[in-house]
Amino acid sequence: DGGITQSPKYLFRKEGQNVTLSCEQNLNHDAMYWYRQDPGQGLRLIYYSQIVNDFQKGDIAEGYSVSREKKESFPLTVTSAQKNPTAFYLCASKEGRGTEAFFGQGTRLTVV
């Protein structure tokens, strides 16, 4: 089945740790996105990538980093510089000229 797979579903981070969220897609989509979801704030764009080895900052990129070494994969690292990382993280993808964005099932990150 084609789709977007995010892992893990739940992730706990200690203060000062970096953690990496995985996002893999087998839809052959060019563009991939990371969004952060907080209650009452909708979805806010962290980073996005149009093609392999290229990515751009979104609206709230501080404290996050990404890589796009393969078309299928767009991992997100939440660094210790992100002061309030507890949130629900969503990965999405779409065709380069398409309009519909397909979302993964999300990763809920909690700082302990």
Next chain:
Amino acid sequence: QQQVKQSPQSLIVQKGGISIINCAYENTAFDYFPWYQQFPGKGPALLIAIRPDVSEKKEGRFTISFNKSAKQFSLHIMDSQPGDSATYFCAASLRNTGTASKLTFGTGTRLQVTL
């Protein structure tokens, strides 16, 4: 700067009633307006979308009404059912010109349909 404003934040509708969620946008260059439905613990899924060259689009019980001059669009859910209980997000983006266009989302509306 919130480019897409959504209201209400929450909505309770009786089964069989009409649910109405409203959105307003600021960027007149936006030309694609989707609505996403999200169930708890899941990722959003596209429900219905409209382009500004039409004033209304209907798919089953779901209708988007679009008012270009007012820069507003709304989602109407007819004959609302308990299974429609979810969070709904409006969004807007620029027509894709070959690069990754970004969706700008509203803040979401939590809909509860009661029996």
